[in-house]
Amino acid sequence: MNTKTVLLGKTYQFQDLKEIMAKANEEKSGDQLAGISAQDAKERIAAKYILADLTLSDIRSNPLLSPEQDEVSRVIDEGINERIYSEIKNWTIAELREYLLSSIIGDSEIKRISRGLTSEMIAAVTKIMTNLDLIQAAAKIEVTTHCNATIGQKGILSGRAQPNHPRDNLTGIKASLYEALSYGIGDAVIGINPVIDMVDSVKDILSLTKEVMTKWDIPTQNCVLAHVTTQMKAIRNGAPADMIFQSIAGTELGNKAFGIDEDLLNEADELIRKEGTAPGPNLWYFETGQGSELSGEAHHGIDQVTLESRCYGLARKYNPFIVNTVVGFIGPEYLYDTKQVTRAGLEDHFMGKMHLLPMGVDVCYTNHIKADQNDMDNLSLLLGAAGVNFIIGVPMADDCMLNYQSTSYHDIATLREVLKLRPAPAFEQWLEKMGIMEHGRLTKAAGDPTMFM
Structure with missing residues (x-):
């Protein structure tokens, strides 16, 4: 060589x-x-x-x-x-x-x-x-997956509804979720990051989201992004989980820092297939992000792009429903400014798709990085052109629990309009039934969560 x-x-x-x-x-x-x-x-x-x-x-x-x-x-x-x-x-x-x-x-x-x-x-x-x-x-690459519903088709841009709450208050989560749904967001997943990584809290949030899905007959899937072991205990305790979630790294040592290994992922995979509430076959949600191995002193002298690609090599073993890189979340120590965040977002999306993964991106940044919301708008537009499967939606693009900046519910709606993209087909049919969308465009009723109250 x-x-x-x-x-x-x-x-x-x-x-x-x-x-x-x-x-x-x-x-x-x-x-x-x-x-x-x-x-x-x-x-x-x-x-x-x-x-x-x-x-x-x-x-x-x-x-x-x-x-x-x-x-x-x-x-x-x-x-x-x-x-x-x-x-x-x-x-x-x-x-x-x-x-x-x-x-x-x-x-x-x-x-x-x-x-x-x-x-x-x-x-x-x-x-x-x-x-x-x-x-x-x-x-060029179309990756479709099915949990309760199918996403990833050409011309489709899905959104994860992320109605986090700083106290895991169920009423607050529901209010934010209703806002997301009123903008047509939530077809990728209703996914909540819990403050309290405990079995009862995870079960309560899963039960709440499943109750909303059932009451309004919403063709989507739910997930609580606690540690995989907490989710497994909640599922064994009767929690209605459509998918199981875990953050992963590109090295064995990095995954040990996350408290996981291949054997644990295999056990979780078997559990969600037996006791999960969705038919699948795609029942996993993985999150990644450049720099996690370095932050855990588990990089072995390998660069962060290669390590990120290795995350996707691990993820593809489990045929996930969705994967996303949280591109600017760790901070400027790993991605210093807008230019680096933009490059990383496009790299991660491409590498995920090349692994035939249903790739999404949390287009985000922390408050101490050299970036602002206009930069996130630019990257979102580039990813939309690249055929990203989904992006994240939080109220006003400001996550009040995780304390970082992302994209808003209405940002995703705007991207669909500008790029002539649509929600997942079954979800769009539901939006039309609810009067939120008509002929691929939002109606005057959109953005008003009181329709669910």
Whole structure:
């Protein structure tokens, strides 16, 4: 494997694939914090130049974290279709990029070759793509999933209703949920982040959301984003959960920091299939985000884009209903400003879709990052063009429980109108029945939650 190149008369020699992958990354404050980033633009270009000429077999033959050391690596490697891999293993990363961007290559061809790609291969091609490349390639890929209802079809933009409350007050959650529904948001999931990670609280919130869904005959699914073990206890205690949730990392050590491993995920998967309240077959909700492994000192010197791609390699084992990256949530230590958040959002969406995942994005930022709401509007529009499956909706784009800025219920409605996108079909039929939408557009009644009271 070649690790050296000459650029403008200067020789660049890299130690190994791990260093090439890290230094080929677009600038990220997390990589700088880890001490693995390129020193300047010239070194970054040199690393990209070498990476582009490496083959897929070079990537697989030089594991950044071996399957013998790490169960995430093992899950990724065992999930590869060896026949397809053997057909494409001599492609260079540059040739993979050209294939993905070719005007004669579409959804079915990309889906086929994706089964022969490791997460590291997908991360590698991401590093030599522009933002527009990431949008163009991702927009070709349609990933549909079914829990209680189906989302992900071409021309559909779904929304997660996130009616969080700083005290898990059920009346407050219900009021926020009714506002979301009045704007046509909630077809991806009614998903609440609980303040109190306790069985009784999780069960109460699941029961509330299921009661609203049943009373108003809403074709959607519910989920409470507590730790997976708390959800499992609640489900065994009779809580009506359509899906089960967990945040995941790209290394075994990172997942241990989250209090999970593959065995626990397997146990949860079996439980939700036996005792969950949705027919499925897609019954998982995973969340990710660049930088989590570094924050948990579990990155093994691997860059944050590659680690994020490895999250998706783990997630695809469980055929989830939805996955989203919480792109700007961790803070400026990992994504410093608008430019880095925008790039990460497009990278994560593309890599998720290349793993054939139903990919969404929480288009968000913390108050101490160099970004504002206009930046979130811009990224939302780019993701809408890229065919994102869903984004998050919170009241006025300000989550009063998690204390971060995201996108609002009416932002999602606006994106649908501007980009000529629709809610999930069954959900749109329900909206028409309720008088909230007509012929794909919101009516005068939209935005008034008192219709549910």
